[in-house]
Amino acid sequence: MDLNQIAxxxxxxxxxxxxxxxxxxxxATLQLGKKEDRFGDIPKRLKNVLTIAILQTKLLRExxxxxxxxxxxxxxxxxxxxxxxxxxxxLFGHFSxxxxxxxxxxxxxxxxxxxxxxxxxxxxxxxxxxxxxVRRLQVDAHGSRDAAMILSWIFLIVTTTLFQNAxxxxxxxxxAGMGFPVSSQLASLFGYDQSTYLAERFFWxxxxxxxxxxxxxxxxxxxxxxxxxxxxxxxxxLKPKGALEPINLQDETLTKFGASDIEDLTxxxxxxxxxxxxxxxxxxxxxxxxxxxxxxxxxxxxxxxHRTAEKAPVMLAGQLEANAAVAEHTLLDKFITEEELWSCxxxxxxxxxxxxMIEHVNEIVDLRRSLVLxxxxxxxxxxxxxxxxxxxxxxxxxxxxxxxxxxxxxNIPTMxxxxxxxxxxxxxxxxxxxxxxxxxxxVSVAFSKLMQHAGISFAIxxxxxxxxxxxxxxxxxxxxxxxxxxxxxxTLNRYNVKKVVATCPHCFHSLSKEYPQLGGHFEVxxxxxxxxxxxxxxxxxxxxxQKNSQTVTYHDSCYLARYNDxxxxxxxxxxxxxxxxxxxxxxxxxxxxxxAGGGRMWMEEHHGKRINIExxxxxxxxxxxxxxxxxxxCLTMVNxxxxxxxxxxxxxxxxxxxxxxxxxxxK
Numbered sequence: 208m209d210l211n212q213i214a215x216x217x218x219x220x221x222x223x224x225x226x227x228x229x230x231x232x233x234x235a236t237l238q239l240g241k242k243e244d245r246f247g248d249i250p251k252r253l254k255n256v257l258t259i260a261i262l263q264t265k266l267l268r269e270x271x272x273x274x275x276x277x278x279x280x281x282x283x284x285x286x287x288x289x290x291x292x293x294x295x296x297x298l299f300g301h302f303s304x305x306x307x308x309x310x311x312x313x314x315x316x317x318x319x320x321x322x323x324x325x326x327x328x329x330x331x332x333x334x335x336x337x338x339x340x341v342r343r344l345q346v347d348a349h350g351s352r353d354a355a356m357i358l359s360w361i362f363l364i365v366t367t368t369l370f371q372n373a374x375x376x377x378x379x380x381x382x383a384g385m386g387f388p389v390s391s392q393l394a395s396l397f398g399y400d401q402s403t404y405l406a407e408r409f410f411w412x413x414x415x416x417x418x419x420x421x422x423x424x425x426x427x428x429x430x431x432x433x434x435x436x437x438x439x440x441x442x443x444x445l446k447p448k449g450a451l452e453p454i455n456l457q458d459e460t461l462t463k464f465g466a467s468d469i470e471d472l473t474x475x476x477x478x479x480x481x482x483x484x485x486x487x488x489x490x491x492x493x494x495x496x497x498x499x500x501x502x503x504x505x506x507x508x509x510x511x512x513h514r515t516a517e518k519a520p521v522m523l524a525g526q527l528e529a530n531a532a533v534a535e536h537t538l539l540d541k542f543i544t545e546e547e548l549w550s551c552x553x554x555x556x557x558x559x560x561x562x563x564m565i566e567h568v569n570e571i572v573d574l575r576r577s578l579v580l581x582x583x584x585x586x587x588x589x590x591x592x593x594x595x596x597x598x599x600x601x602x603x604x605x606x607x608x609x610x611x612x613x614x615x616x617x618n619i620p621t622m623x624x625x626x627x628x629x630x631x632x633x634x635x636x637x638x639x640x641x642x643x644x645x646x647x648x649x650v651s652v653a654f655s656k657l658m659q660h661a662g663i664s665f666a667i668x669x670x671x672x673x674x675x676x677x678x679x680x681x682x683x684x685x686x687x688x689x690x691x692x693x694x695x696x697x698t699l700n701r702y703n704v705k706k707v708v709a710t711c712p713h714c715f716h717s718l719s720k721e722y723p724q725l726g727g728h729f730e731v732x733x734x735x736x737x738x739x740x741x742x743x744x745x746x747x748x749x750x751x752x753q754k755n756s757q758t759v760t761y762h763d764s765c766y767l768a769r770y771n772d773x774x775x776x777x778x779x780x781x782x783x784x785x786x787x788x789x790x791x792x793x794x795x796x797x798x799x800x801x802x803a804g805g806g807r808m809w810m811e812e813h814h815g816k817r818i819n820i821e822x823x824x825x826x827x828x829x830x831x832x833x834x835x836x837x838x839x840x841c842l843t844m845v846n847x848x849x850x851x852x853x854x855x856x857x858x859x860x861x862x863x864x865x866x867x868x869x870x871x872x873x874k
Contacts, residue, residue, distance in 0.1 A: 208300065211408070215297035215415075222419040229426040233481065236519040240474035245442040252441045255564075260440040265562040268797075269488065272335065278328030279361060285321040288314060289368055293415045312386035319372070319389040322365040329362045343487030346505075350429060350485055357430045360421050367414035369393060374407035429509075432484040436563040439482040442475055443564035447720035449555055449770035451572055454685045465576025465683065467539040469515050470522070472570065479565040480512035489557035489567060494800040494822075495550040499815020502550035504557035504567040510542040511570065539574055548574050549586060552818070553681050553805030554765040559796055575683030588810045589682055596687055600673035601639040602809055611669035613641070613648040617655055621669040628704040631664045633737075636718065638711035639674050640839030646846065647710075647839040650862040654710055654734050657868055661746040665708075671698050677713040680721070682806035689725065692717070696727035710734045710864070712766035712773075712838045713804075719771075733767060735837045735863055739776035742783050742867075749784055749870045759786040759866070760831035762822065762845055763798035764838035772796070777837050777863050784870035789829045799825065803840035823848025826858075833859045835866060 258264050263280060267273035288304070295302040305311050336344045336354060345351075372390035375381040377397035384391060397403045425431050432439075446452075454464055466472050489504035490496050496503050514537075521533045528534070535541075548571055557567045578584040585593075592602045599607045611621065625631055635658070641651040658665050673691050680688035699707075707729050709715040719731035741747045759781055767773045774795040781788060793799045802818025812818065823845055826834045834849070836842045846860040 237474040240477040243473040275328045275331040278324040282321040282325030343491040371410040435482040450720040464580040466573040467577040483508040488560040492556040500550040514538040554800035579683035605643045636709040638714045653868045654864040675717040677717045712764045735777040739780045758831045759833045760829040761835045801841040801844035819844035819848040
């Protein structure tokens with residue numbers, strides 16, 4: 208055993224010991240979070256790892272940045288064998304995978320090509336951050352320095368790999384040729400003498416030293432995601448997309464609700480904090496952030512990491528009671544403000560774009576729950592909504608007794624009149640807006656007439672229907688939400704309801720994905736899917752002479768497109784009417800929120816530009832004569848935006864059901 212081998216073994220043991228201690232500390236920190244089962248359906252989790260973490264499909268939603276990251280990521284995977292080979296060489300004195308024969312040449316060739324690709328990826332990333340200065344990457348000086356250091360570190364790792372190979376070719380250890388296409392060219396820089404032998408040792412040590420130093424620096428860097436991203440993707444929620452986790456209100460041991468500090472969050476939410484690389488993709492699509500509101504989804508997650516780093520060591524040392532300053536410096540209020548939390552529209556654009564499956568919205572709602580349920584702290588407008596829901600079973604101040612007035616004269620029976628759901632094809636869940644809002648009542652009428660045209664027998668609950676609970680739940684009032692959900696489930700089950708159709712995406716989402724949490728299992732469709740199927744089946748026909756060529760741009764509701772992947776049926780239906788579709792820049796699951804979700808429908812915007820104005824300007828820029836919608840909130844917000852832009856005389860804002868009905872009844 209020579210001196211080089213002894214030195215490496217000592218270095219290797221020291222490096223791995225230090226890394227093991229860091230890993231142990233991180234695992235202990237995660238265990239401070241609440242328990243949560245994220246181990247079910249292993250095959251599906253592995254599939255997510257393959258498609259999202261390995262193939263980087265979410266990163267590639269932004270092609271340039273995604274490609275650069277892909278080059279670096281895949282380069283590191285390809286070069287992992289070099290690292291293993293170097294470690295074994297250091298441990299045993301002499302080792303090579305050359306015994307693999309021709310396969311070894313393929314491996315070394317691909318590794319050298321990936322070295323070049325990694326260099327391109329690193330240089331491109333540095334250019335975007337420091338020359339082009341992409342907005343979402345400009346966070347703070349520390350973050351920029353850390354990114355520059357990590358990228359430079361990676362560049363040096365692959366550079367030393369190539370020079371290690373080049374010096375070995377120069378001294379005859381490796382054979383020049385296609386097995387080492389890059390290093391063979393670099394070998395000409397070195398002569399066959401003692402200095403080259405020394406250079407070979409230098410580059411070997413530099414390479415393996417940089418690798419282990421990099422490994423041990425990561426747990427203390429924002430680039431810890433290099434190690435945690437694959438586990439975070441593996442442990443991503445497999446529950447229905449967008450469905451919030453309920454609080455077990457029957458658990459009498461609960462003394463507080465929601466989250467106000469790190470111990471109230473789950474271990475997965477703490478892992479989210481460690482996994483965030485501060486890439487800013489979430490922030491770049493957040494409607495609140497884009498329009499000057501105080502919310503940054505990135506900051507929410509980074510603040511969680513900072514608070515964890517501050518409090519976890521004290522908790523693990525059992526010294527929290529003795530350290531009042533740390534104990535009182537809570538995540539809620541000291542790091543994350545009320546104003547940030549109430550700015551969120553729960554549009555889920557942040558979650559949709561995050562390449563490592565961080566769940567921002569769940570944490571935001573958990574923090575809201577703490578404010579509402581533990582402290583009764585919320586904006587005055589929110590109190591009005593809660594009061595209305597408790598008294599009138601609707602967010603608005605209308606009398607519950609008038610809930611079915613919109614249907615007068617339309618010959619629409621209530622479920623009480625038909626007696627049992629088996630006597631009708633479907634239950635029409637009208638929703639609060641469809642029952643009370645003057646504008647959206649017209650959509651309820653239009654949809655009802657379309658079903659009558661198609662020969663669909665249906666009924667409504669009338670005054671037995673109550674708000675679905677979505678607004679209360681996303682505003683943090685889980686108790687009120689579950690109360691309303693349970694009452695609606697009892698009513699639906701009493702009539703043996705199996706099939707439900709809703710015009711409101713919020714009702715649709717809640718009934719289909721969140722009611723099952725409380726035992727409400729129903730087949731639920733949004734009216735765009737329902738109507739499009741009727742058109743495809745020929746039950747609703749638009750005669751050629753009835754079609755027109757109006758130009759329509761369709762605004763995607765967040766709760767329809769992102770939450771439930773419903774994007775094609777409304778477009779298909781609009782095209783069936785003869786409408787000429789023109790798309791806005793941000794469409795489908797990349798669509799911009801109207802600004803009304805998450806309870807924002809009933810709250811004023813006090814900062815920056817109104818979100819609905821931002822979206823309306825996009826719609827108007829298409830030159831379309833009609834803006835189509837499939838959501839009562841979106842219809843209201845865009846309609847208000849059109850009026851604010853003095854475009855009401857030129858542009859109509861209509862629901863897809865109204866457009867389809869016009870095409871069928873047009874004379």
